[in-house]
Amino acid sequence: AQSVAQPEDQVNVAEGNPLTVKCTYSVSGNPYLFWYVQYPNRGLQFLLKYITGDNLVKGSYGFEAEFNKSQTSFHLKKPSALVSDSALYFCAVRDTNNDMRFGAGTRLTVKP
Amino acid sequence: EAQVTQNPRYLITVTGKKLTVTCSQNMNHEYMSWYRQDPGLGLRQIYYSMNVEVTDKGDVPEGYKVSRKEKRNFPLILESPSPNQTSLYFCASSPFPGQGYEQYFGPGTRLTVT
Numbered sequence: 172a173q174s175v176a177q178p179e180d181q182v183n184v185a186e187g188n189p190l191t192v193k194c195t196y197s198v199s200g201n202p203y204l205f206w207y208v209q210y211p212n213r214g215l216q217f218l219l220k221y222i223t224g225d226n227l228v229k230g231s232y233g234f235e236a237e238f239n240k241s242q243t244s245f246h247l248k249k250p251s252a253l254v255s256d257s258a259l260y261f262c263a264v265r266d267t268n269n270d271m272r273f274g275a276g277t278r279l280t281v282k283p
Numbered sequence: 284e285a286q287v288t289q290n291p292r293y294l295i296t297v298t299g300k301k302l303t304v305t306c307s308q309n310m311n312h313e314y315m316s317w318y319r320q321d322p323g324l325g326l327r328q329i330y331y332s333m334n335v336e337v338t339d340k341g342d343v344p345e346g347y348k349v350s351r352k353e354k355r356n357f358p359l360i361l362e363s364p365s366p367n368q369t370s371l372y373f374c375a376s377s378p379f380p381g382q383g384y385e386q387y388f389g390p391g392t393r394l395t396v397t
Contacts, residue, residue, distance in 0.1 A: 175325075177325075180323075203383040205385055207388075212390075212391075213390060213391070214287075214373055214388035214389050214390045214391050215326075215373065215375075215386075215388040216388070217385040217386070217387070220383065220385055222383040261325060261326065263326075265383070269333075271316070271328060271331075271386075273318075273325040273326040273327075274325050275323055275324060275325040276325050
């Protein structure tokens with residue numbers, strides 16, 4: 172069965188600094204990988220996904236993620252963090268059987 | 284506007300009193316799903332539906348029922364709610380999961396069972 176790990180419950184960065192939110196996965200076959208963001212009192216919003224092709228995928232709000240097959244990782248990155256990026260971030264994986272798994276979430280706090 | 288709607292947004296109820304949380308999408312999506320979100324556990328799938336009249340159990344189906352009589356609606360039914368079902372619930376839809384489509388989420392329903 173597939174699984175997703177987000178090793179950090181909390182990530183704190185200063186505004187303007189680069190940010191990384193980590194995600195590792197375990198899945199049989201080729202994975203579909205996703206990042207979602209949740210703002211307070213809101214549902215999850217899609218940020219970006221990796222299906223196939225270029226290992227670096229770009230998404231909404233300036234976020235990007237790098238798929239690394241050898242390390243089974245899909246870390247979310249942004250070159251320059253904004254205070255408005257503060258939210259809860261979820262990594263998710265879907266395998267070829269269409270089973271969907273979410274990580275436990277990482278709370279990102281960007282301080283002015 | 285393309286969206287997934289859930290009702291109610293907030294619900295406080297007592298143990299054993301049957302309740303239904305409605306979910307509707309206006310995007311003609313094949314796939315719909317229910318999740319519960321609990322601190323430290325992320326989202327866990329309760330049930331999903333690949334199409335009308337086709338439903339399947341997710342990771343935590345105990346104590347829940349669903350139905351998919353129409354493409355747009357996917358209600359979640361708690362026949363006899365218990366306090367351990369206190370949680371934040373999300374409905375989601377996507378065109379079809381097998382193609383790597385992302386899911387669209389509703390705003391959530393915060394349920395408290397006393």
